[in-house]
Amino acid sequence: MNRQKPPKGIEWTRIRQADGTELPGYTWNPTGGCFHGCTWRMPDGSITECYAKTIAERFTSGYPHGFEHHYWRPHALDAPKKVKQAAGIFVGSMADLFGHWVPEEQIRQVLDVMEQAHWHTFQTLSKFPIRLPQFNPFPKNVWVGVSLPAGHLMSATGGARALNAYLRHMKEVKATVRFMSIEPLWFDVAPVFEEWLKQEGELPFEWAIIGAASNGSRVFQPKTEWTLSLLELLENRDVPVFFKGNMDRGIWTNWREEFPIISNGLHH
Numbered sequence: 132m133n134r135q136k137p138p139k140g141i142e143w144t145r146i147r148q149a150d151g152t153e154l155p156g157y158t159w160n161p162t163g164g165c166f167h168g169c170t171w172r173m174p175d176g177s178i179t180e181c182y183a184k185t186i187a188e189r190f191t192s193g194y195p196h197g198f199e200h201h202y203w204r205p206h207a208l209d210a211p212k213k214v215k216q217a218a219g220i221f222v223g224s225m226a227d228l229f230g231h232w233v234p235e236e237q238i239r240q241v242l243d244v245m246e247q248a249h250w251h252t253f254q255t256l257s258k259f260p261i262r263l264p265q266f267n268p269f270p271k272n273v274w275v276g277v278s279l280p281a282g283h284l285m286s287a288t289g290g291a292r293a294l295n296a297y298l299r300h301m302k303e304v305k306a307t308v309r310f311m312s313i314e315p316l317w318f319d320v321a322p323v324f325e326e327w328l329k330q331e332g333e334l335p336f337e338w339a340i341i342g343a344a345s346n347g348s349r350v351f352q353p354k355t356e357w358t359l360s361l362l363e364l365l366e367n368r369d370v371p372v373f374f375k376g377n378m379d380r381g382i383w384t385n386w387r388e389e390f391p392i393i394s395n396g397l398h399h
């Protein structure tokens with residue numbers, strides 16, 4: 132487990148609790164590698180690929196078969212149990228734990244560890260939400276997240292369709308907290324949520340992370356009107372919002388680093 136400060140961009144794993152104290156944040160990768168091949172087209176026309184892939188290709192000793200390969204690291208399974216102080220732990224910063232290529236037995240082993248290490252709060256993030264409901268109900272200390280579909284080969288219409296499908300799967304998830312990582316905010320997502328609300332009445336997530344797009348050191352802010360309409364919609368539904376560090380503090384003077392209020396029941 133990585134007990135350094137969480138990598139830049141994963142600040143949201145340092146969870147602030149109701150009493151104002153902040154948990155230390157770690158990343159944990161009992162699996163590695165990913166086949167989703169996400170890429171994004173930047174507003175300047177350049178294409179950027181997944182940050183984890185870039186890192187894996189730099190540190191090849193941990194990824195000898197490249198990033199598009201499944202690595203199972205059973206020796207890492209016990210790591211959270213060795214950390215006695217409660218922490219926020221992002222599971223799979225270099226993987227998609229729920230990717231279609233990951234054997235179910237391995238996912239269940241990882242979930243078992245999360246349940247056993249009940250003093251921690253684990254956060255997972257997937258781009259394959261169709262698989263999530265089969266692991267219901269998730270342990271109470273696990274927050275289950277889905278990221279906005281990636282958008283290089285997709286039009287905004289395709290992105291909206293994919294997002295709607297993601298929401299349908301999220302609706303079936305039974306977890307203490309379900310969350311959406313809307314990063315980068317590369318198309319106007321508020322109308323998709325509005326349409327969903329008209330039909331379903333409530334959003335299938337209790338926390339949202341919003342971020343800008345970046346390609347190396349270049350950062351591209353989402354259109355202000357997209358962010359504003361999304362914030363308004365989430366505010367009206369009492370969904371707390373966490374801004375990633377690449378959002379522009381000059382524009383967003385009302386900076387948001389909110390966390391969900393934890394209730395005892397599971398959302399579904």
Ligand code: SF4
Nearest residue numbers: 165167168169181258
């Ligand atoms: S799902 Fe995540 S880890 Fe996998 S390629 Fe996409 S951004 Fe990278």
